[in-house]
Amino acid sequence: MNIVVIGGGAAGMSAASKARRMDGNAKITVLEKTGYVSYAECGMPYYLSGYFGNFRDLLHYPVSEFTEHRNINVITGIAATAINTSKKYVEAGGNTYNYDKLVLATGAAPKIPDEFKNSGISLRNMESAIAMKDKLASVKSLTIIGAGVLGTELFSLLSGKYKVKLISKHEYLLPHLDPDMGDVLNKLVKENNSDIEYNSVPESISEIDGKYRINTTSDSFITDYIIFATGIKASVELAAEAGIELTADGLIRVNDFLQTSNEDIYAGGDNVATRNLATGGYGYYPLAQVANKMGRTIGINLFGNRRVFPGALGTTVINVFGYQVGYTGINSITAKKSGIDCEGIFIKAKDKSNYLHGTDVYVKIIYEKKSGKLTGAQIIGKENAAWRLNVLAGAISGHMTLYDLLYSDLGYEPEYGPVWDPIIIAASQGLDKADDQV
Ligand SMILES: Cc1cc2nc3c(=O)[nH]c(=O)nc-3n(C[C@H](O)[C@H](O)[C@H](O)COP(=O)(O)OP(=O)(O)OC[C@H]3O[C@@H](n4cnc5c(N)ncnc54)[C@H](O)[C@@H]3O)c2cc1C
Numbered sequence: 001m002n003i004v005v006i007g008g009g010a011a012g013m014s015a016a017s018k019a020r021r022m023d024g025n026a027k028i029t030v031l032e033k034t035g036y037v038s039y040a041e042c043g044m045p046y047y048l049s050g051y052f053g054n055f056r057d058l059l060h061y062p063v064s065e066f067t068e069h070r071n072i073n074v075i076t077g078i079a080a081t082a083i084n085t086s087k088k089y090v091e092a093g094g095n096t097y098n099y100d101k102l103v104l105a106t107g108a109a110p111k112i113p114d115e116f117k118n119s120g121i122s123l124r125n126m127e128s129a130i131a132m133k134d135k136l137a138s139v140k141s142l143t144i145i146g147a148g149v150l151g152t153e154l155f156s157l158l159s160g161k162y163k164v165k166l167i168s169k170h171e172y173l174l175p176h177l178d179p180d181m182g183d184v185l186n187k188l189v190k191e192n193n194s195d196i197e198y199n200s201v202p203e204s205i206s207e208i209d210g211k212y213r214i215n216t217t218s219d220s221f222i223t224d225y226i227i228f229a230t231g232i233k234a235s236v237e238l239a240a241e242a243g244i245e246l247t248a249d250g251l252i253r254v255n256d257f258l259q260t261s262n263e264d265i266y267a268g269g270d271n272v273a274t275r276n277l278a279t280g281g282y283g284y285y286p287l288a289q290v291a292n293k294m295g296r297t298i299g300i301n302l303f304g305n306r307r308v309f310p311g312a313l314g315t316t317v318i319n320v321f322g323y324q325v326g327y328t329g330i331n332s333i334t335a336k337k338s339g340i341d342c343e344g345i346f347i348k349a350k351d352k353s354n355y356l357h358g359t360d361v362y363v364k365i366i367y368e369k370k371s372g373k374l375t376g377a378q379i380i381g382k383e384n385a386a387w388r389l390n391v392l393a394g395a396i397s398g399h400m401t402l403y404d405l406l407y408s409d410l411g412y413e414p415e416y417g418p419v420w421d422p423i424i425i426a427a428s429q430g431l432d433k434a435d436d437q438v
Pocket of ligand 1: 006007008009010011012031032033034041042043044045078079080081105106107108123124125150235238268269270271286287288289291292
């Protein structure tokens with residue numbers, strides 16, 4: 001079997017490594033356009049903020065691990081430029097690479113508004129992280145445009161080290177949160193004297209003596225450096241040119257085995273649409289665990305479709321000034337848009353037993369009004385909030401109801417949570433509310 005993988009990130013390297021474990025004799029080639037493969041993209045904001053000084057700490061394995069020990073031919077620094085699906089080869093760097101099975105693991109690229117493309121940088125890969133780190137050594141003030149996951153995380157990590165301003169298009173950070181949770185987050189962030197412009201977007205940016213003047217819808221100011229965190233766009237150009245079917249949202253369409261409309265081509269990671277485990281519909285979940293698991297699933301299915309990739313919930317957790325903030329499944333707004341009759345329960349509780357003086361944790365659970373089936377959850381808290389969210393994500397994946405969650409037999413220890421854990425209180429209150437409505 002001759003396997004070619006385009007893209008040496010999370011999905012691509014997982015697919016290649018699993019394929020090698022499946023078949024010691026397969027010929028496996030990975031084509032990666034940057035100089036790096038197999039590294040922790042999610043750790044890059046921590047590198048920028050100075051948690052560690054050497055970007056090499058982010059590398060999971062050097063290229064030699066793959067070429068010398070795993071017999072995977074990893075070629076860096078060349079981009080695949082075309083796929084010939086009838087003759088089954090890929091063009092890259094003036095060469096052709098024949099395949100029996102091809103994996104598209106091309107990830108996504110930053111989406112910077114065209115008019116601002118030359119005014120700033122976006123953090124997407126190791127090369128951009130190194131460039132950013134170099135530049136940060138000589139700046140005092142910086143502006144982050146976009147208050148989604150990446151913008152908010154960078155804002156939190158870089159504040160204190162630099163004078164950082166955040167421009168948020170929405171009225172609260174992390175717009176996937178419901179408004180009540182967004183309000184909580186805004187208040188907590190305010191306690192850090194953060195410089196945030198809400199409901200604001202840049203209208204023009206001009207360069208003056210190596211600095212930038214930004215005119216936003218609410219202000220005009222000068223900044224040393226601009227980071228764009230204005231979203232990503234799936235890298236699907238190669239697939240589209242090769243005639244592979246895309247969804248209406250411009251993502252690669254794959255079946256349950258992550259096979260594209262061409263049976264010899266698989267795709268996974270930040271470039272595909274996948275099923276939402278809560279609703280059964282399709283969505284976009286560009287996240288590390290999803291990409292790694294998709295890659296691994298592809299590595300199995302290249303040798304015959306036998307492993308279904310079930311879908312995802314988009315479970316996201318970030319650190320905002322020491323608060324663990326996260327969400328999973330659908331929010332109330334998406335539920336309404338999708339025509340799902342949902343109800344939400346929002347509670348504030350302590351994250352430890354009273355005598356241990358816990359801190360506040362805020363939990364929101366979204367569930368189907370009629371059946372009590374869990375469809376989404378959101379959390380903000382200092383300790384163990386991320387793991388509480390993960391329990392909720394497990395419950396949603398398992399199609400559990402408020403009743404199932406309430407009676408889940410969770411462990412209790414006073415230091416780790418009160419005997420009525422916040423997520424159990426939320427389930428209980430939700431169930432009471434549902435009973436009252438019967
Ligand atoms: C700064 C940052 C922080 C993040 N933090 C988190 C987090 O905390 N938690 C979380 O769950 N997720 C996080 N993510 C998202 C996560 O890293 C991605 O979802 C995951 O890496 C996607 O894997 P992938 O293989 O699809 O894409 P990537 O890992 O991006 O790999 C795609 C690769 O394909 C290469 N490529 C593209 N086109 C071509 C071509 N034509 N020829 C050759 N090579 C090509 C690219 O250079 C790239 O190396 C973060 C992402 C970033 C950028």
